[in-house]
Amino acid sequence: MNAAVTLAPWGPADLPLLERANTPEMTAHLGGPETPAQLDERQERYLRLGAAGEAAMYRIEVGGTPVGGIGYWQVEHEGTPAWETGWNVFPEWQGRGIAREALRLVIRLVVARGERDLLVAYPGVDNPSSNALCRTAGFAHRGSGSMPWRGGELSFNTWVLDMAPLDLDRREPDLDERFDEGVLDEKVWWPYYLAHWSTRERAAARYSVAPDGLELRIDADTPAWSPEFDGGNRVSHLQTGQFSGPLGGSIGQHRFRDGLVVREAQPERRLHLPRHGVIEVRLAAVRHPDAMVAFWPIGFEERPDDCGEICIAEIFGSEIDDDGGWVGVGVKSQNDPRLRTDFEKIRVDGDLTGFHDYAVEWTPDGLRFFIDHRWVKTVNQAIDYPMQLMLDIYEFPRADGTRDLAALPHVLRVDRVRTFPPA
Structure with missing residues (x-):
């Protein structure tokens, strides 16, 4: 059809x-x-x-x-x-x-x-x-x-x-990250993107932390994070956990394609791994056809099947216009055989390059997704394992291999990240 x-x-x-x-x-x-x-x-x-x-x-x-x-x-x-x-x-x-x-x-x-x-x-x-x-x-x-x-x-x-709105009035967060201390709290954040499939040098985040919040940045000299496995994609990223196997093996988080090999051994990091509750981010998207921003908790993956993804916000700059834009939300099974992908794009009116709140309420029975505290989607699937937060901005290569250097840096602005334990 x-x-x-x-x-x-x-x-x-x-x-x-x-x-x-x-x-x-x-x-x-x-x-x-x-x-x-x-x-x-x-x-x-x-x-x-x-x-x-x-x-x-x-x-x-x-x-x-x-x-x-x-x-x-x-x-x-x-x-x-x-x-x-x-x-x-x-x-x-x-x-x-x-x-x-x-x-x-x-x-x-x-x-x-x-x-x-x-x-x-x-x-x-x-x-x-x-x-x-x-x-x-x-x-x-x-x-x-x-x-x-x-x-x-x-x-x-x-x-x-x-379809009731998200109500956090009587709930206390167990993480309330405002990025306002001048330095990144590395007791919470690991500033490398899936470095086991690359190296920490190539996967290192470009960022600044100031009173106005976090800025994740892709610069003209930001390298492709893993040219062997992900082509010319560039990313600046924070995550709250790190788990992978030994050098030369295939054990590692987010096995996004076949044939992945650990190219640099990484230390294990169990920093902030929610298991149910509310997860929320307040961020401003980037309007550029080569850019995408996302907030997408994934399984810590100590057990290989515990690898599903909760996509709280996925916003392509090419899908933002003068009146609003499209925000992807839902569950992606990745390699978890117990899950089925249930993901859709929600039309949001207003300026997505300004700050908006994106959240999920995650219970043992399912997940309810919200944009600016308004309900937008429910997924009735059970995810019952620790998740690490994934926060990033991507720059995708063009078909002809060129980059829009005049538009750089691409900057993702993040006002806060909060998590709330189960009610």
């Missing part, structure tokens, strides 16, 4: 889409088709509740072709105001990820509306695809139930997506 999935507001002419979805196949998990009169009433309800602001229904379109419907409407969940969502995709369009993308778009619309912190869904217990979609979209399973429906009994699962 090459054409983009888009949502269009439901309109007076969309009754035929309800009729097309009213087949025994499409309603098998809903108790069967409705009567023509019931469809007319449903169409009227969609329009009436939409006009009143109590619901929002949409056509799902692919390249301008209607392929189904989705929406959300006001409900209460266990006494708490919530939105409920539901969807359908016509049979010939199923199996292409359309419902997943449509639900992602609806979630973004609900978040932007900002009126209620819960989104719920009640797919039938015998509807595996809709239940799987809830799970992959970050909803948490909260039990099952049944109710009379269309002359029968409907058994359903309850899925809840918690």
Whole structure:
């Protein structure tokens, strides 16, 4: 599927889409088709509740072709105001990820509306695809139930997506790094980027620490950190741990490609290794097409499988514009066989070259991601091992091998890094 999935507001002419979805196949998990009169009433309800602001229904379109419907409407969940969502995709369009993308778009619309912190869904217990979609979209399973429906009994699962903002008011940090002491605290930070796959000389950070915070810098004479394994990529970086094996071996953190070999033995460093809780950074991105900034805790990797990545912020300078930009968040499995990559880019309005807060709330059951304390994504996967913080700015080589020397130095500004133990 090459054409983009888009949502269009439901309109007076969309009754035929309800009729097309009213087949025994499409309603098998809903108790069967409705009567023509019931469809007319449903169409009227969609329009009436939409006009009143109590619901929002949409056509799902692919390249301008209607392929189904989705929406959300006001409900209460266990006494708490919530939105409920539901969807359908016509049979010939199923199996292409359309419902997943449509639900992602609806979630973004609900978040932007900002009126209620819960989104719920009640797919039938015998509807595996809709239940799987809830799970992959970050909803948490909260039990099952049944109710009379269309002359029968409907058994359903309850899925809840918690979109509440990050609340740190009553929590005390176990790390509150403001970078305001004039020197880097090397009891917390190791100023080398994965030096085991290179050397400390090539992987050393360029930085300054001043009352205004940390500046990580790529200069004209910053070398490629590991030309053997990572080409012309340059990086200035801090991390809060270091673990790797002996010279000539293959044991080391962040095995980002096959064939890596330890080129310089490194001392072990267990500096600050959170295991659950909140991890937060306040930074200002760099708007240049060759630059990228990131904050991405990774497994300390004392055990090889404990190597997943929590991407709190990944911002490419090429994806920043005058109105805002895209911020990558989520989980990357890397080489952890227990994880699946669940990563997406979130559109953020405003100047990303100014300071913004990026955070994750990490529990034994999953992770909730935030930008400026607003919820943006949930990943329901378990990561249960120590993580080290990774903070950096990259400069990527151009296809022709040139560099924009006039734009250097590229500077990542960091106001603070905080971690909070589990609540």
